[in-house]
Amino acid sequence: MSAAHILLLEDEGALARALDRRLRRDGYTVAVCENIANAKLAARRRRPDLALLDLRLPDGYGLDFLEWLRGEIPNIPAVVMTAFGELDDAIAAMRLGAVDFLKKPLDLEALHRVVADALARETPATRVANDAAAAPEDTGLVGDSPAMRALYAQLDRIAALAAGEAPPNVLLTGETGTGKDRVARMLHARSTRAKNPFVQVDCAALPRDLVEAELFGHEKGAFTNAHRARRGLLAAAGDGTAFLNEIGELPMALQAKLLTALESRTVREIGGDTERDISAWFVAATNRDLAEMMATGDFRQDLYYRLNVLTLHLPPLRERGDDVIALAEHFVAHTAARYDRPVPTIDENARAAIRTYHWPGNVRELRHVVERAVLVHAEHVVEATHLQLPAALSAPAQRESTDRATDNAANTTLADSERDLIERTLHQTQHNVSQAARQLGLSRGALRYRLEKYGLDGG
Ligand SMILES: Nc1ncnc2c1ncn2[C@@H]1O[C@H](COP(=O)(O)OP(=O)(O)OP(=O)(O)O)[C@@H](O)[C@H]1O
Numbered sequence: 001m002s003a004a005h006i007l008l009l010e011d012e013g014a015l016a017r018a019l020d021r022r023l024r025r026d027g028y029t030v031a032v033c034e035n036i037a038n039a040k041l042a043a044r045r046r047r048p049d050l051a052l053l054d055l056r057l058p059d060g061y062g063l064d065f066l067e068w069l070r071g072e073i074p075n076i077p078a079v080v081m082t083a084f085g086e087l088d089d090a091i092a093a094m095r096l097g098a099v100d101f102l103k104k105p106l107d108l109e110a111l112h113r114v115v116a117d118a119l120a121r122e123t124p125a126t127r128v129a130n131d132a133a134a135a136p137e138d139t140g141l142v143g144d145s146p147a148m149r150a151l152y153a154q155l156d157r158i159a160a161l162a163a164g165e166a167p168p169n170v171l172l173t174g175e176t177g178t179g180k181d182r183v184a185r186m187l188h189a190r191s192t193r194a195k196n197p198f199v200q201v202d203c204a205a206l207p208r209d210l211v212e213a214e215l216f217g218h219e220k221g222a223f224t225n226a227h228r229a230r231r232g233l234l235a236a237a238g239d240g241t242a243f244l245n246e247i248g249e250l251p252m253a254l255q256a257k258l259l260t261a262l263e264s265r266t267v268r269e270i271g272g273d274t275e276r277d278i279s280a281w282f283v284a285a286t287n288r289d290l291a292e293m294m295a296t297g298d299f300r301q302d303l304y305y306r307l308n309v310l311t312l313h314l315p316p317l318r319e320r321g322d323d324v325i326a327l328a329e330h331f332v333a334h335t336a337a338r339y340d341r342p343v344p345t346i347d348e349n350a351r352a353a354i355r356t357y358h359w360p361g362n363v364r365e366l367r368h369v370v371e372r373a374v375l376v377h378a379e380h381v382v383e384a385t386h387l388q389l390p391a392a393l394s395a396p397a398q399r400e401s402t403d404r405a406t407d408n409a410a411n412t413t414l415a416d417s418e419r420d421l422i423e424r425t426l427h428q429t430q431h432n433v434s435q436a437a438r439q440l441g442l443s444r445g446a447l448r449y450r451l452e453k454y455g456l457d458g459g
Contacts, residue, residue, distance in 0.1 A: 003340065004119050005029045007048035009039045009065065010081070011057050015106070019052070022108045023115065027339070035059045043069060050119055051078040055093075063093055077118040081106065109452055120367075140186045141179060142330045143323035147315040155186060158310055162191035162241070162281045166265060171247075171307045172285040174314030176432045177364030180285040181245060183314065188241040193281055196240030199233045204249035204434040204444075212254055212270060216261070219271035234267050237280035247307065248288035248299060249434055259303045282307070287432055317359040317366065327363060328354050331370040332382060344374060349384040357389045361431035361457075368457050390423075419454040422447070426456065 010016040011034045023030045033039035055062035080093040081102045099118045172180040188198045217232030266275040284307045293299035336343040377386035429435040437447040
């Protein structure tokens with residue numbers, strides 16, 4: 001399989017050249033277009049795997065192009081480059097399926113990460129197209145352990161309940177990286193709602209005002225930047241599925257508003273006075289302990305019971321026995337295919353290390369570890385050292401000595417201490433970036449910046 005092909009739509013020549021150079025250096029092929037007309041021709045000439053686009057273009061508006069492109073290639077991931085003050089555009093872009101944003105002025109390291117993440121996102125359609133080693137289509141998840149088999153059976157039963165005007169709400173629980181997002185998409189795909197929209201709101205990724213506007217919609221002029229009226233995602237999901245990801249992060253005031261919407265199955269837009277009916281199926285997910293959050297007054301009990309009509313728990317990877325090996329083999333094959341390399345084998349020591357490690361970041365962490373090993377080290381064989389598993393974190397005795405070493409200011413720089421603190425906090429929070437940021441008193445953006453700076457894996 002050849003390298004991913006990126007369609008870059010950017011009219012500022014110098015910026016386009018810098019982006020082009022960086023993307024080629026990262027191994028992608030790139031079609032650079034300075035206007036929408038050329039971008040349409042380029043997309044027809046060679047089907048891109050990802051679109052990276054600016055919004056203000058000489059012959060039109062980038063989002064109109066994105067809408068056209070999605071008509072041609074329904075699941076194409078798109079990354080939108082926005083300038084300060086274009087939040088409204090960013091919301092609209094998300095509706096059109098943009099998977100990420102890059103703020104101008106651009107940081108080329110962030111570009112590298114965002115593009116790689118966007119390409120790694122596996123929507124059902126792109127998975128079929130890009131991944132010869134994909135999980136069997138009838139399950140969509142790799143793993144055959146008793147815990148996973150029990151989950152598959154429940155998944156079908158729950159999907160069958162999605163028909164009707166007010167289907168039971170579903171709550172997906174499980175540690176970070178266990179596959180909740182993927183399961184939400186599978187529930188939708190297997191239900192009678194599959195042909196209708198699947199819309200996702202990531203309650204942790206957006207600031208409070210944006211989450212509210214996203215969920216409920218707004219009238220024109222309801223707040224600064226609300227240049228046009230917009231329907232909220234709860235309504236936009238129509239007869240499809242509304243996936244409320246990281247529901248534990250929803251601020252209290254919005255929890256009350258969401259509860260009212262779920263109970264009445266209507267929404268009132270911000271700045272509006274009419275109620276709109278909603279007919280979506282609600283699937284929510286969290287990696288936080290909502291029971292504990294209720295006890296500390298951080299999550300409403302009534303909302304919890306309303307959401308938690310049906311629960312599906314995703315077991316941590318360390319409780320799935322040899323699934324961890326099947327998954328590692330899957331990701332090895334997947335990475336090799338994506339980068340057009342021979343598929344390496346995993347040697348016995350590496351298998352033992354994979355089995356022993358406790359995988360706090362679960363399947364996502366395993367995927368990253370294996371991808372890095374295949375890309376950076378392994379030509380023919382993946383060996384234990386290629387995995388670079390943090391031995392210190394799995395052995396308490398060693399951890400103590402690491403702590404002592406970092407406490408010794410004479411031997412440590414400030415940067416070392418910061419890196420160590422972040423690493424430990426990530427470990428404690430099982431690689432939940434939002435939670436780690438809160439614990440460290442940083443914004444998510446500030447933590448992300450440091451993760452990049454220190455080459456740490458946030459999950
Ligand atoms: N059983 C599985 N088979 C194959 N891939 C999987 C499986 N479970 C998870 N993945 C992959 O692992 C990554 C993490 O999964 P996902 O995003 O669904 O986790 P999550 O539980 O929603 O995490 P978070 O709580 O942090 O949002 C994704 O790339 C997903 O496709």
